[in-house]
Amino acid sequence: ELQELTTDVRGFEAPVSMHPGAVQQRFIDEMKAAAVNDLAPAVAEVIVGTEQPYLQVVFDTRIPAMADGRVAIVGDAAFAARPHAAAGSAKAAADAWALYEHLGSHDGGIAEALKLWEPGQLALGNQLVDRVSAMGARSQFSNTWAPGDPDLRFGLYGPGK
Structure with a gap:
Protein backbone atom coordinates (compact mmCIF):
# COMPACT_ATOMS: atom_id res chain seq x y z
CA GLU A 1 0.00 0.00 0.00
CA LEU A 2 2.81 2.43 0.80
CA GLN A 3 4.47 1.84 -2.57
CA GLU A 4 1.19 2.57 -4.33
CA PRO A 20 2.76 19.44 -3.88
CA GLY A 21 1.20 18.47 -7.19
CA ALA A 22 2.73 14.99 -7.27
CA VAL A 23 0.19 13.09 -5.15
CA GLN A 24 -2.33 11.10 -7.20
CA GLN A 25 -5.77 12.70 -7.26
CA ARG A 26 -7.49 9.52 -6.02
CA PHE A 27 -5.51 9.70 -2.78
CA ILE A 28 -6.27 13.39 -2.37
CA VAL A 36 -15.07 15.35 6.26
CA ASN A 37 -16.35 12.05 7.64
CA ASP A 38 -13.91 11.51 10.52
CA LEU A 39 -12.45 14.79 11.76
CA ALA A 40 -13.68 17.86 13.57
CA PRO A 41 -15.16 20.41 11.15
CA ALA A 42 -12.39 22.98 11.68
CA VAL A 43 -9.68 20.42 10.91
CA ALA A 44 -11.61 19.01 7.94
CA GLU A 45 -11.96 22.54 6.55
CA VAL A 46 -8.18 22.97 6.49
CA ILE A 47 -7.63 19.61 4.82
CA VAL A 48 -10.38 20.06 2.24
CA GLY A 49 -9.07 23.57 1.48
CA THR A 50 -5.54 22.34 0.79
CA GLU A 51 -5.28 22.53 -3.00
CA GLN A 52 -2.04 20.61 -3.46
CA PRO A 53 -1.21 18.36 -0.50
CA TYR A 54 2.20 16.79 -0.22
CA LEU A 55 3.24 13.50 1.31
CA GLN A 56 6.06 12.83 3.76
CA VAL A 57 6.78 9.27 4.86
CA VAL A 58 7.65 9.08 8.54
CA PHE A 59 9.94 6.22 9.49
CA ASP A 60 12.79 5.31 11.79
CA THR A 61 16.32 4.39 10.78
CA ARG A 62 19.18 3.01 12.80
CA ILE A 63 22.68 1.87 11.98
CA PRO A 64 24.83 -0.85 13.53
CA ALA A 65 27.90 1.37 13.97
CA MET A 66 28.54 5.08 14.40
CA ALA A 67 32.32 5.03 14.12
CA ASP A 68 34.74 3.69 11.54
CA ALA A 77 22.59 10.36 9.91
CA ALA A 78 22.89 7.60 12.52
CA PHE A 79 19.39 7.37 13.97
CA ALA A 80 16.35 9.06 12.46
CA ALA A 81 13.52 8.66 14.93
CA ARG A 82 9.94 9.63 14.24
CA PRO A 83 9.01 12.88 15.97
CA HIS A 84 6.84 11.51 18.81
CA ALA A 85 9.48 12.16 21.50
CA ALA A 86 10.55 15.54 20.05
CA ALA A 87 14.15 14.44 20.57
CA GLY A 88 15.86 14.67 17.16
CA SER A 89 17.81 17.84 17.83
CA ALA A 90 18.57 16.73 21.37
CA LYS A 91 19.96 13.42 20.02
CA ALA A 92 22.25 15.23 17.59
CA ALA A 93 23.44 17.54 20.37
CA ALA A 94 23.98 14.62 22.77
CA ASP A 95 26.03 12.78 20.14
CA ALA A 96 28.18 15.84 19.50
CA TRP A 97 28.61 16.73 23.17
CA ALA A 98 29.59 13.18 24.11
CA LEU A 99 31.98 13.09 21.17
CA TYR A 100 33.57 16.33 22.32
CA GLU A 101 34.02 14.95 25.83
CA HIS A 102 35.57 11.70 24.59
CA LEU A 103 37.93 13.40 22.20
CA GLY A 104 39.00 15.90 24.84
CA SER A 105 39.63 13.38 27.59
CA HIS A 106 41.31 10.57 25.68
CA ASP A 107 45.00 10.53 24.78
CA GLY A 108 44.82 7.35 22.66
CA GLY A 109 43.95 9.14 19.44
CA ILE A 110 40.74 9.84 17.59
CA ALA A 111 40.00 6.27 16.48
CA GLU A 112 40.39 4.98 20.05
CA ALA A 113 38.21 7.79 21.45
CA LEU A 114 35.51 6.95 18.90
CA LYS A 115 35.57 3.28 19.94
CA LEU A 116 34.89 4.35 23.53
CA TRP A 117 32.24 6.91 22.49
CA SER A 133 8.23 3.13 17.68
CA ALA A 134 6.20 2.06 20.70
CA MET A 135 4.65 5.53 20.92
CA GLY A 136 3.69 5.35 17.25
CA ALA A 137 2.14 1.92 17.70
CA ARG A 138 0.05 3.27 20.56
CA SER A 139 -1.26 6.16 18.47
CA GLN A 140 -1.79 4.32 15.21
CA PHE A 141 -2.50 0.67 15.95
CA SER A 142 -3.49 -0.13 19.53
CA ASN A 143 -5.31 3.16 20.16
CA THR A 144 -3.89 3.40 23.68
CA TRP A 145 -2.51 6.94 23.28
CA ALA A 146 -4.13 8.95 26.06
CA PRO A 147 -3.50 12.68 26.50
CA GLY A 148 -1.68 13.32 29.75
CA ASP A 149 -0.11 9.85 29.94
CA PRO A 150 3.32 10.47 31.53
CA ASP A 151 4.90 7.74 29.36
CA LEU A 152 4.19 9.89 26.30
CA ARG A 153 6.05 12.99 27.46
CA PHE A 154 8.80 14.39 25.23
CA GLY A 155 12.41 13.62 26.01
CA LEU A 156 15.57 12.04 24.68
CA TYR A 157 16.51 9.91 27.67
CA GLY A 158 12.93 8.91 28.50
CA PRO A 159 9.58 10.58 29.12
CA GLY A 160 10.26 14.07 30.43
CA LYS A 161 14.03 13.53 30.54
Missing part, protein backbone atom coordinates in the same frame (compact mmCIF):
# COMPACT_ATOMS: atom_id res chain seq x y z
CA LEU A 5 0.60 5.69 -2.22
CA THR A 6 4.12 6.97 -2.92
CA THR A 7 3.82 6.52 -6.69
CA ASP A 8 3.41 10.00 -8.13
CA VAL A 9 1.11 11.29 -10.86
CA ARG A 10 3.74 10.39 -13.51
CA GLY A 11 3.97 6.79 -12.27
CA PHE A 12 7.34 7.15 -10.56
CA GLU A 13 7.84 5.94 -7.01
CA ALA A 14 8.96 8.57 -4.49
CA PRO A 15 9.65 6.46 -1.37
CA VAL A 16 10.45 9.34 0.99
CA SER A 17 8.38 12.37 0.00
CA MET A 18 6.17 13.79 -2.71
CA HIS A 19 6.01 17.51 -3.39
CA ASP A 29 -9.98 12.69 -2.88
CA GLU A 30 -9.84 9.84 -0.35
CA MET A 31 -8.05 12.02 2.21
CA LYS A 32 -10.55 14.86 1.84
CA ALA A 33 -13.54 12.51 2.12
CA ALA A 34 -12.06 10.89 5.24
CA ALA A 35 -11.43 14.34 6.73
CA GLY A 69 38.35 4.57 12.13
CA ARG A 70 38.49 8.35 12.47
CA VAL A 71 34.97 8.92 11.08
CA ALA A 72 31.90 9.42 13.28
CA ILE A 73 28.27 9.50 12.22
CA VAL A 74 26.02 11.61 14.45
CA GLY A 75 22.44 12.83 14.71
CA ASP A 76 19.86 11.83 12.11
CA GLU A 118 30.27 4.65 20.18
CA PRO A 119 28.65 2.08 22.55
CA GLY A 120 26.86 4.67 24.66
CA GLN A 121 25.58 6.59 21.65
CA LEU A 122 24.40 3.39 19.94
CA ALA A 123 22.52 2.44 23.08
CA LEU A 124 20.94 5.90 23.30
CA GLY A 125 19.91 5.87 19.64
CA ASN A 126 18.43 2.39 19.80
CA GLN A 127 16.56 3.23 23.00
CA LEU A 128 15.10 6.34 21.37
CA VAL A 129 13.99 4.50 18.22
CA ASP A 130 12.44 1.71 20.31
CA ARG A 131 10.57 4.28 22.40
CA VAL A 132 9.18 6.32 19.50
Whole structure:
Protein backbone atom coordinates (compact mmCIF):
# COMPACT_ATOMS: atom_id res chain seq x y z
CA GLU A 1 0.00 0.00 0.00
CA LEU A 2 2.81 2.43 0.80
CA GLN A 3 4.47 1.84 -2.57
CA GLU A 4 1.19 2.57 -4.33
CA LEU A 5 0.60 5.69 -2.22
CA THR A 6 4.12 6.97 -2.92
CA THR A 7 3.82 6.52 -6.69
CA ASP A 8 3.41 10.00 -8.13
CA VAL A 9 1.11 11.29 -10.86
CA ARG A 10 3.74 10.39 -13.51
CA GLY A 11 3.97 6.79 -12.27
CA PHE A 12 7.34 7.15 -10.56
CA GLU A 13 7.84 5.94 -7.01
CA ALA A 14 8.96 8.57 -4.49
CA PRO A 15 9.65 6.46 -1.37
CA VAL A 16 10.45 9.34 0.99
CA SER A 17 8.38 12.37 0.00
CA MET A 18 6.17 13.79 -2.71
CA HIS A 19 6.01 17.51 -3.39
CA PRO A 20 2.76 19.44 -3.88
CA GLY A 21 1.20 18.47 -7.19
CA ALA A 22 2.73 14.99 -7.27
CA VAL A 23 0.19 13.09 -5.15
CA GLN A 24 -2.33 11.10 -7.20
CA GLN A 25 -5.77 12.70 -7.26
CA ARG A 26 -7.49 9.52 -6.02
CA PHE A 27 -5.51 9.70 -2.78
CA ILE A 28 -6.27 13.39 -2.37
CA ASP A 29 -9.98 12.69 -2.88
CA GLU A 30 -9.84 9.84 -0.35
CA MET A 31 -8.05 12.02 2.21
CA LYS A 32 -10.55 14.86 1.84
CA ALA A 33 -13.54 12.51 2.12
CA ALA A 34 -12.06 10.89 5.24
CA ALA A 35 -11.43 14.34 6.73
CA VAL A 36 -15.07 15.35 6.26
CA ASN A 37 -16.35 12.05 7.64
CA ASP A 38 -13.91 11.51 10.52
CA LEU A 39 -12.45 14.79 11.76
CA ALA A 40 -13.68 17.86 13.57
CA PRO A 41 -15.16 20.41 11.15
CA ALA A 42 -12.39 22.98 11.68
CA VAL A 43 -9.68 20.42 10.91
CA ALA A 44 -11.61 19.01 7.94
CA GLU A 45 -11.96 22.54 6.55
CA VAL A 46 -8.18 22.97 6.49
CA ILE A 47 -7.63 19.61 4.82
CA VAL A 48 -10.38 20.06 2.24
CA GLY A 49 -9.07 23.57 1.48
CA THR A 50 -5.54 22.34 0.79
CA GLU A 51 -5.28 22.53 -3.00
CA GLN A 52 -2.04 20.61 -3.46
CA PRO A 53 -1.21 18.36 -0.50
CA TYR A 54 2.20 16.79 -0.22
CA LEU A 55 3.24 13.50 1.31
CA GLN A 56 6.06 12.83 3.76
CA VAL A 57 6.78 9.27 4.86
CA VAL A 58 7.65 9.08 8.54
CA PHE A 59 9.94 6.22 9.49
CA ASP A 60 12.79 5.31 11.79
CA THR A 61 16.32 4.39 10.78
CA ARG A 62 19.18 3.01 12.80
CA ILE A 63 22.68 1.87 11.98
CA PRO A 64 24.83 -0.85 13.53
CA ALA A 65 27.90 1.37 13.97
CA MET A 66 28.54 5.08 14.40
CA ALA A 67 32.32 5.03 14.12
CA ASP A 68 34.74 3.69 11.54
CA GLY A 69 38.35 4.57 12.13
CA ARG A 70 38.49 8.35 12.47
CA VAL A 71 34.97 8.92 11.08
CA ALA A 72 31.90 9.42 13.28
CA ILE A 73 28.27 9.50 12.22
CA VAL A 74 26.02 11.61 14.45
CA GLY A 75 22.44 12.83 14.71
CA ASP A 76 19.86 11.83 12.11
CA ALA A 77 22.59 10.36 9.91
CA ALA A 78 22.89 7.60 12.52
CA PHE A 79 19.39 7.37 13.97
CA ALA A 80 16.35 9.06 12.46
CA ALA A 81 13.52 8.66 14.93
CA ARG A 82 9.94 9.63 14.24
CA PRO A 83 9.01 12.88 15.97
CA HIS A 84 6.84 11.51 18.81
CA ALA A 85 9.48 12.16 21.50
CA ALA A 86 10.55 15.54 20.05
CA ALA A 87 14.15 14.44 20.57
CA GLY A 88 15.86 14.67 17.16
CA SER A 89 17.81 17.84 17.83
CA ALA A 90 18.57 16.73 21.37
CA LYS A 91 19.96 13.42 20.02
CA ALA A 92 22.25 15.23 17.59
CA ALA A 93 23.44 17.54 20.37
CA ALA A 94 23.98 14.62 22.77
CA ASP A 95 26.03 12.78 20.14
CA ALA A 96 28.18 15.84 19.50
CA TRP A 97 28.61 16.73 23.17
CA ALA A 98 29.59 13.18 24.11
CA LEU A 99 31.98 13.09 21.17
CA TYR A 100 33.57 16.33 22.32
CA GLU A 101 34.02 14.95 25.83
CA HIS A 102 35.57 11.70 24.59
CA LEU A 103 37.93 13.40 22.20
CA GLY A 104 39.00 15.90 24.84
CA SER A 105 39.63 13.38 27.59
CA HIS A 106 41.31 10.57 25.68
CA ASP A 107 45.00 10.53 24.78
CA GLY A 108 44.82 7.35 22.66
CA GLY A 109 43.95 9.14 19.44
CA ILE A 110 40.74 9.84 17.59
CA ALA A 111 40.00 6.27 16.48
CA GLU A 112 40.39 4.98 20.05
CA ALA A 113 38.21 7.79 21.45
CA LEU A 114 35.51 6.95 18.90
CA LYS A 115 35.57 3.28 19.94
CA LEU A 116 34.89 4.35 23.53
CA TRP A 117 32.24 6.91 22.49
CA GLU A 118 30.27 4.65 20.18
CA PRO A 119 28.65 2.08 22.55
CA GLY A 120 26.86 4.67 24.66
CA GLN A 121 25.58 6.59 21.65
CA LEU A 122 24.40 3.39 19.94
CA ALA A 123 22.52 2.44 23.08
CA LEU A 124 20.94 5.90 23.30
CA GLY A 125 19.91 5.87 19.64
CA ASN A 126 18.43 2.39 19.80
CA GLN A 127 16.56 3.23 23.00
CA LEU A 128 15.10 6.34 21.37
CA VAL A 129 13.99 4.50 18.22
CA ASP A 130 12.44 1.71 20.31
CA ARG A 131 10.57 4.28 22.40
CA VAL A 132 9.18 6.32 19.50
CA SER A 133 8.23 3.13 17.68
CA ALA A 134 6.20 2.06 20.70
CA MET A 135 4.65 5.53 20.92
CA GLY A 136 3.69 5.35 17.25
CA ALA A 137 2.14 1.92 17.70
CA ARG A 138 0.05 3.27 20.56
CA SER A 139 -1.26 6.16 18.47
CA GLN A 140 -1.79 4.32 15.21
CA PHE A 141 -2.50 0.67 15.95
CA SER A 142 -3.49 -0.13 19.53
CA ASN A 143 -5.31 3.16 20.16
CA THR A 144 -3.89 3.40 23.68
CA TRP A 145 -2.51 6.94 23.28
CA ALA A 146 -4.13 8.95 26.06
CA PRO A 147 -3.50 12.68 26.50
CA GLY A 148 -1.68 13.32 29.75
CA ASP A 149 -0.11 9.85 29.94
CA PRO A 150 3.32 10.47 31.53
CA ASP A 151 4.90 7.74 29.36
CA LEU A 152 4.19 9.89 26.30
CA ARG A 153 6.05 12.99 27.46
CA PHE A 154 8.80 14.39 25.23
CA GLY A 155 12.41 13.62 26.01
CA LEU A 156 15.57 12.04 24.68
CA TYR A 157 16.51 9.91 27.67
CA GLY A 158 12.93 8.91 28.50
CA PRO A 159 9.58 10.58 29.12
CA GLY A 160 10.26 14.07 30.43
CA LYS A 161 14.03 13.53 30.54
